[in-house]
Amino acid sequence: MESGTERILEDAYAEAALQWPDVPLEHLISDEDELEDPAEQRMRSAVEHASVYSLVSRLQGARSQESRSSRRLPDTLNLLRAAERLAAWAAAQRTRLVAEVYGLGNAANHSWSGEGDSLRFTEAATETAALLKLSEGAATRLVSESLSLTGHLQKTLTALEDGRICAGRTSVIVEQARTLPEEALPAFEREILESAPQLNRPKLAARCRRLREKLHPDTLSARRAQAFSDRRVVLEPAQDGMAWLSGYLPAEQAVAIFTSVDAAARNLRGGDESRTLAQLRADVFADTLLGSPSGGASGSTAKVLVTVPVFSLMGLTDEPAELEGYGPIPADVARELAANAPSFMRLLTHPYSGAVLRLDRTRYRPSEDLRTWVKVRDKTCSFYGCNRPASRCEIDHVIAWSEDGRTCEDNLYPLCKRHHMLKHQSGWTPDPNPSGGLSWTSPGGQTYSSPPEPTPSDISLTAAVLQKINRPSGIESTTHPQQPEPPPF
Template identity: 45%
Template sequence: MESLHTLLDPRHPDVRIECSMARAEYALRAATMAQAEQLAAIHETLVEARAFPEIFVGPSAGSTQDAVAFAERAAVADLAVRLGLAEQTVRAQAEQARVLRLCAPRVWSAFRAGEVPAANARVVAELAATLPEAAWKPFEDAILEAAAVLATARFRARARSARERVQPQEAAALHRITAQERRVWVDHDIDGMSWLTAYLPSAVAQRATAHIDRSAASLLRAADETRTLAQLRADVAGDLLAGVLGSAAPHVGVSVGVLVPVLTLLGGDQPATLEGYGPIDAATAREMAGHAPSFFRILTDPISGTVLDVDRSTYRVPADLKRWLELRDQTCAFSGCGRRARDCDVDHTIDWAFGGTTSADNLAHLCRHHHRLKHHSRWTAEHGAGGMTWTSPTGAQARPDPPPPF
């Protein structure tokens, strides 16, 4: 057994690794605090510029509306030059600080203390800015803890769901208004390439994505196929939009899950959960559950959330269990991983060979990378009531990410 002196010896690899990890953690916290300080300083500079425009436009300009506006522009340009940033970025960071200080002061304080990552603080600012004043505190209450512990991809989904739930306006009416803004646009890039973007209702976007994924996977199975899955997805999407794919295109069945409280189907207003997106309004959920054959339904008790029934019209029982697991997990069960559950492997937390059962409390979705990590490294996982607890090879523990709200 190694002595304490040996274990504390800086020449020992365990000590060096632990020190390096501690340095990385300290540097991240310091960088977060520095980022928050930068935003605060930018915001305060522009406040001062508006209060004392003469500093930026000269005393002869006075304090007219034009003078204040030009002083702010001058201050933005000044900061952009000093910081090596685009002026648009300076304005965006000033607005982020303003919104956080006004709408989410506890998140702002935690951000300045290095406890909330800069990316998560930016998500809070983006979403809080779309809410009326009455919803600011409920929104912050709902996301404060998650902002400090979730990776950004997972946190963005959680915060978006919280925003939908505290929005005081009627969800279906908001959806109808926002749906009027649906559009498609092109951003031209270099080397003869472009980005084609579509802003669509979530139900349409999820079904379209699922169709593209299944079609690409079908093509990938061809013996002579040399393209990657990512390339195939892009080619399928482009061909569909360009009208190239016709009757020769592979016919692929598509299903997207929607978790619907049973009283919602009977006319209630409780929101449903669209797989891969989050809460949707009751009217849309009823339409999807009642009229779209490519959607399957999982009915839940309106009080406890207990699963009451799973559609079994097209799948055997193991497939139904996998459907439920996809909706339960939403993403890879490794802490912070945002890969969709439908693109992951279903893993036995306790291996089948060692007595693990094929049951919901011993199954979880792991992306191929984290699946291999679990089996080929010293990372270990424990399946508990709150989710997966992961332990790293150096003893660090990652608590389960909070489950997605239903």
């Protein structure tokens, strides 16, 4: 005899099945249809708005041999998206249930120093670890994250449940929000959720770091000074006679070390060299620390780019600078690097807009200044989701020079070698996005766009300083001060 739950599920499956066409999806779209056919758009929309039961029903129907043999790439991509939405929903339910395990614990068990160390919390983590076969460290993180999502970050949990973000990106948001004071969390969550659905995990982490620095009530310099006392080097044993050696260092030191190691490793490539770039980096790193530099390492001239607001460099404001490959660093650190570190290349930004010069539009090969600006503007490879630093990318014309494409900042974007090849050898097609960056259309007909970085406010701290400088003493200005020409590189 069927249980009540089984009957409910069977009824739900039957109801969900009625929402889909009676004929297979692939029969709705002929081979000659364009990738952006309205029928295909409707099917994508159906996946995005389907209920959980509809997603389950659709995925169950996709398991048949007949369905697999007749599907096209766009159909399979829609099913993959359905599976991802379902996984996100399941992750949200796990989050609620883990928080409930904590809530059902003995409320009197608060004999230790705080929530993270309380006996009640430890009991929940231990119970979860045993049930889910997790290490106690992983279970502790899961319980802590679940309490954050069911507490101050409930809109993030809703986004996970709706399938707008996945479990991995949810963890990024929770981790970056963890050190913000409670009063700053609503603004952080509201702003980051506007762009999170369009970003992959590395891009989202970078966006979260910048937003966290913007919203944190304590200055970046003060937090840097406190974190500086925790610097350390850690040895972690691994399998097969190997180990991990990592260092917790000031960002500018860590980036400079990696950039130098990378440049030295690249100098060693070529000829009969059989080692991969990753292996060369490891060998250069070890040889340098042990006092036996690899051949070719001494000839490297690595440069690290630091983008500094001009008045911040002058000491008139404390707006953070941007360290390539990392993100925001304190203004006082940037000033020290500009004065005393020749391996760091400084780029000044316009006081109001952050813009720099428009350069060479008349020749195929961009000038060095224009190449530098394009890499600074985009920070990473412009392919959707790629996080390779722009400094290690090639510069590509979106509209080919042979097709009257111009050599100017609007038509130049950084692409790593892998995605540069993909653009020219496959069906991936870029188009400039009106809001900035590129939109990429895949061979399967999907279009992906990364939201642009937030623009600076109209009146920043730097702009306020400029207004004060330009305003004659004793006269109130009712007009916006004239913007000066952007400073040279």
